[in-house]
Amino acid sequence: MAKRILFIDRDGTLINEAPPTYQLDSFDKLTFFPHMFEYMRRIATEMDYELVMVTNQDGLGTDSFPEHTFWPLHNLVMKSLEGEGINFSAVHIDRSFPHEHLPTRKPGIGMLKDYLNNPEYDIPNSYVIGDRVTDVQLARNMGCKAIWLNLEPDLGGSEIANTVDDLRQSTVALETTEWSEIYAFLKLGSRSVVHERNTNETKIRVELNLDGSGKAKVSTGLGFFDHMLDQIARHGKLDLVVETKGDLHIDEHHTIEDTGIALGEAFAKALVDKRGMERYGFALPMDEAEAKVLIDFGGRPWIVWNAEFKREKIGEMPTEMFFHFFKSFSDAAKCNLNVECRGDNEHHKIEAIFKAFAKAIKMAVKRDPFSNYLPSTKGTL
Incomplete structure (x- = not known):
């Protein structure tokens, strides 16, 4: 049977982002999303989804975001997840800046092509879980659905209102701010x-x-x-x-x-x-x-x-x-x-x-x- 995948964003989804820079480059900025461990553990242990992390890290490896500020924190996050039985089969990190428009940067699918057109994976019944509009766009580009932890519901009032509305209608399977609702949705089905x-x-x-x-x-x-x-x-x-x-x-x-x-x-x-x-x-x-x-x-x-x-x-x-x-x-x-x-x-x-x-x-x-x-x-x- 083909595997279903949860393509999961890291920042703003598993861990809280850190305004105003949104750059998680020190341990004092690290906090985990409320109740994430409880329900991610249930998803990982009770369901048959493969877990894949997909994250944009703007300029990782440059002077503005040195690698030595990223990896210790990231490794702690991954070990903390593993300690709860939450194991990711792969972690895909794009290091580019937004203005570079590289195909590997979400919502581009450059990092994820091996999952597409692969009979081992059931992409139409897979999900992207993320907090940004780009995560929802990634789901559409992948040909799957999105679970949107939308912490900024006023996005629909901006200049991208039509795009957001279209994404809600065509791609968003669940819009929530609670991991308990994500678990219930995946457990019970639509x-x-x-x-x-x-x-x-x-x-x-x-x-x-x-x-x-x-x-x-x-x-x-x-x-x-x-x-x-x-x-x-x-x-x-x-x-x-x-x-x-x-x-x-x-x-x-x-x-x-x-x-x-x-x-x-x-x-x-x-x-x-x-x-x-x-x-x-x-x-x-x-x-x-x-x-x-x-x-x-x-x-x-x-x-x-x-x-x-x-x-x-x-x-x-x-x-x-x-x-x-x-x-x-x-x-x-x-x-x-x-x-x-x-x-x-x-x-x-x-x-x-x-x-x-x-x-x-x-x-x-x-x-x-x-x-x-x-x-x-x-x-x-």
Whole structure:
């Protein structure tokens, strides 16, 4: 079987960087990333990834960064890792300065060509773990995914905003600041599905990642409906793409109902293995409105709906269709839903329901990487 690799950056990932120079050239600057040892040891001992270190060390060996200031510290780092059972098969160090633009410098792949097009390695299912945009770019150039310890989330507001956004969409499998989340992600795997549902009335494509970060790209032809589906992604911390082309020239019914079915079917696919999952989940206020959504991904569909609306429509959505959406989702996802809401503002009421629904999903699909427990006495869900 081909080996999967974790290409791991050193500074800012395993050990903390040292502003303002970011040059780790003395022992008084050395501190390790919080909880790194605990979870790297688990990754190294419980999983079958090969560990490869890839690091840029600007000007190593020059007067500005003499080798005698680097190697003692680096050797201590490596021995400390080895002492915890964390063994790297190789360490690749680029010594160039950024302005030299050498192919060996991340995000260039010059140092790593032996891993590419080599049948011994499973590059598409490997990961680059790093803290810089260049680490994410390296993953894209390698043809694998990135786990981004993004300690500077405001990068997206700079002149490279479009590049960062594209990388998040195409290359970042996990964005976090915690090694515990990296371990959980690698241990449990990603619950991602692509699902299509096509009828004579609607054509629907759903991309769902239950372990995402809240990214959404929704297009149903109904603005308010798009806004509500976006709430599911944002507050459920899942990544969601929904593309619905329906017979809106007739009315909204098929578009809303079938989207609920397609989304529910996508959840059913993603939740095929429910071991370690919480299963249940939420009450949420929004201004004067109060919504309660209880959910159970127990394998049986049922819905209880206690919400009334005085307006015929909110945006382009008929209020009678809110029940149909959740009923369709419940049937297709094979889950129990208990929805209750009270309040005065109709917009607030339905938005509170969707947000509570998202929070309930987030709670219910959460998994414990230390547990292989199926949340049922029946032995199956």
